[in-house]
Amino acid sequence: MQPNQGITKTVLELDLVAYSDIARVLEENLDVQAVRTFQDQIQSFVDEALNRLQIQRNDVVFGTAGDNALLIFDDAATMHHFAKTVQELVVSHNRQKSVDSAKRWFRMGAATGLVLVIPEERRIVGTTVARAVRLEAAAEKGELLVDYETFEALPDQLKAFYNAGEHVAGKRDEIFACRRCNFVPAAAKEELQKPPALTAPKAAAPGKSNIGKALVIVCVIAVLTLLVIAALFKFIPTNNLPGSLALVVSICIPILFYSIFRLFFKTVKELNSILALFLVVAFSFSVMVVGLFGRQIKDVFHRNTSTLGGTDAGGTGAGQIAVGSTNSNSTAANTENMSSFDSKKNSP
Numbered sequence: 290m291q292p293n294q295g296i297t298k299t300v301l302e303l304d305l306v307a308y309s310d311i312a313r314v315l316e317e318n319l320d321v322q323a324v325r326t327f328q329d330q331i332q333s334f335v336d337e338a339l340n341r342l343q344i345q346r347n348d349v350v351f352g353t354a355g356d357n358a359l360l361i362f363d364d365a366a367t368m369h370h371f372a373k374t375v376q377e378l379v380v381s382h383n384r385q386k387s388v389d390s391a392k393r394w395f396r397m398g399a400a401t402g403l404v405l406v407i408p409e410e411r412r413i414v415g416t417t418v419a420r421a422v423r424l425e426a427a428a429e430k431g432e433l434l435v436d437y438e439t440f441e442a443l444p445d446q447l448k449a450f451y452n453a454g455e456h457v458a459g460k461r462d463e464i465f466a467c468r469r470c471n472f473v474p475a476a477a478k479e480e481l482q483k484p485p486a487l488t489a490p491k492a493a494a495p496g497k498s499n500i501g502k503a504l505v506i507v508c509v510i511a512v513l514t515l516l517v518i519a520a521l522f523k524f525i526p527t528n529n530l531p532g533s534l535a536l537v538v539s540i541c542i543p544i545l546f547y548s549i550f551r552l553f554f555k556t557v558k559e560l561n562s563i564l565a566l567f568l569v570v571a572f573s574f575s576v577m578v579v580g581l582f583g584r585q586i587k588d589v590f591h592r593n594t595s596t597l598g599g600t601d602a603g604g605t606g607a608g609q610i611a612v613g614s615t616n617s618n619s620t621a622a623n624t625e626n627m628s629s630f631d632s633k634k635n636s637p
Contacts, residue, residue, distance in 0.1 A: 298361040299368045299401045299439055300417050302425040303375065305331050306394040308356030314390070328355045334382075334393070335360075338374040342367070351406070351413045359421075361413055365401060365435070365442035369450075369470075372397050372433045376472035379431075394431060398424030401438040424467055427457040431473030440468045 308331075315323040335358050339346055344367075352359035362368040375395060383392040402417035424434040435443075440451060451468035459465055 295403045298404050299365045300421040301360045301368050301399045302421040303395050303397045304357040306430045334375050334378050338371055351411050365439045369447050396428035396430055397433040399439050400436045423459040433470045434467045437466050
């Protein structure tokens with residue numbers, strides 16, 4: 290392509306929203322190479338849209354500045370299809386991202402008029418370029434603003450995608466008549482800006498704290514443990530009690546620790562590292578306690594049983610002796626009385 294005087298072209302300026310903020314974060318956290326990769330990603334949207342429309346990049350792209358691209362087209366319809374394709378690629382990209390800084394949004398402006406194209410310098414000269422830049426600055430993300438000449442050059446079926454017309458301010462006292470095409474409706478933008486549902490934190494039930502839950506769990510497990518121990522004393526022979534108690538305590542205490550720590554440590558990594566340690570300690574401690582004091586528990590149980598048995602036996606024996614003694618005394622008295630009565634009866 291040779292330099293031309295007064296050739297009519299449709300110029301499109303596209304710019305990435307929030308480029309400076311993202312680039313600064315990348316450079317300060319990583320290095321300038323990360324910014325270069327970021328710029329390559331921006332241009333990849335342009336390249337993919339051109340490939341879909343079977344357009345060579347060198348034929349239309351005449352300027353890039355990292356976050357933007359300046360393109361020229363022979364007709365307004367091709368420009369519209371390119372802009373629409375880029376915005377569709379952006380929407381597809383954003384649907385896969387959950388972080389706002391990873392999402393990409395383009396705003397675009399287009400103007401049609403006379404330009405001077407200098408292929409060997411990759412330059413476009415003319416006020417048409419400035420008009421496209423001003424319209425791009427007035428666009429919102431996902432939108433394309435076109436001047437009156439570009440809108441009139443569009444086929445009727447494409448004009449239906451633009452609004453009724455408006456005026457936007459440029460620098461100083463500049464006013465541009467334009468039409469706005471919103472490729473990404475407001476509802477879709479809002480939906481794309483929401484984080485995925487799976488990443489939303491689960492709200493805690495009002496009025497319930499972890500400490501309260503932990504106390505409830507401790508009480509419930511303590512009651513259940515006491516009930517099981519009572520059942521062991523009732524139904525299991527005393528010589529098997531230490532081993533049975535060791536089994537019960539070894540099961541209940543790890544469950545207790547697991548329930549409490551599951552409340553306070555939400556992430557699996559924290560829970561596993563701390564819980565594993567405490568479960569081992571709790572298990573070892575419970576077995577050690579029962580092993581050391583199991584014999585004492587058995588002896589106390591036997592002592593209490595023997596005391597109760599001795600008391601019952603002693604009481605019963607004393608009662609029997611007292612009754613026997615009373616009966617013997619009564620019998621002796623009766624015998625003595627009968628003997629005295631007979632002696633009186635036989636005396637003259």
